[in-house]
Amino acid sequence: MNNWCDVASSKVGTHDLHQITVKAGRLAEGVEEVAATIPDHYVAAHQLARVLRRRGKPQAAALIEARLPTSKQIRSGDLGEILGTAYVNEFTVYDIGVYRLQWKDHRNMAMRGDDLIGIAEADDGRPLFLKGEAKSGAAMGTAVITNAREALASADERPTPHALLFMSEKYLAAGDEHTCDLIEDATLEGGIALNQVQHLLFTFTGNAAANFLTTDLENYAGGVSQMAVNFRIPAHQEFIRNVFDTVIANAV
16 A cells, blocks of 8 residues: 555544545556455465466466456455555555455355454563454445444454454464464463554445544443544546456456
8 A cells, every 4th residue: 555545543532543545646556566465365375375276377367267356246245345455565564365255155245244353472472462353335324433443342352253263273274373372372361451452444435434434433441442544536436346356358
């Protein structure tokens, strides 16, 4: 994102608010950059490489296209999660190394559970968790923000046990035993303290949503550190369409 976006950061009390906008004349570059990351979110790299090796590029392209959502609503939601993942990995201390969209039941269905779970390790070896909600909409209002806040408050403001189990299994399957151990140790040895958790409310919108996020942060009365992000692209629906069209065109 650094290449084609600007980030303006501010404080709302003790919490962080970040507003992302596209640099002048760089939107087409953003489409290409985002499109290049999409296949990895839907198809594991080793699976795609295997199909490419065995069947060639046309079949690899067919595999990618078969996994991409065709529903406009699902594409919007998925891209919000993909951009949220990119934000976490590029701009925070946390890492999201498992792309959960690879395990969707159906390409035109939304996934349940925590949208984003980032992992970091404190200097003393304790695991730190980012629990995030990613929302996408051309014209977002308070109702969506309220829904996201309710999701962040679930499971006593911690990542849900089911989501953590899912993530630990996938990290282990990918050969990342250390991250798997961090998650397992935190969940099996007395649970996760709130000072090990940070919340992220990530919004990808066509309208300016910073005021809604500011109000949400001002009203938050819990004890978890908060981070809110508004990634605004006025041509929201066009951007989504161009990204997925580019993925398909590049795969062939």
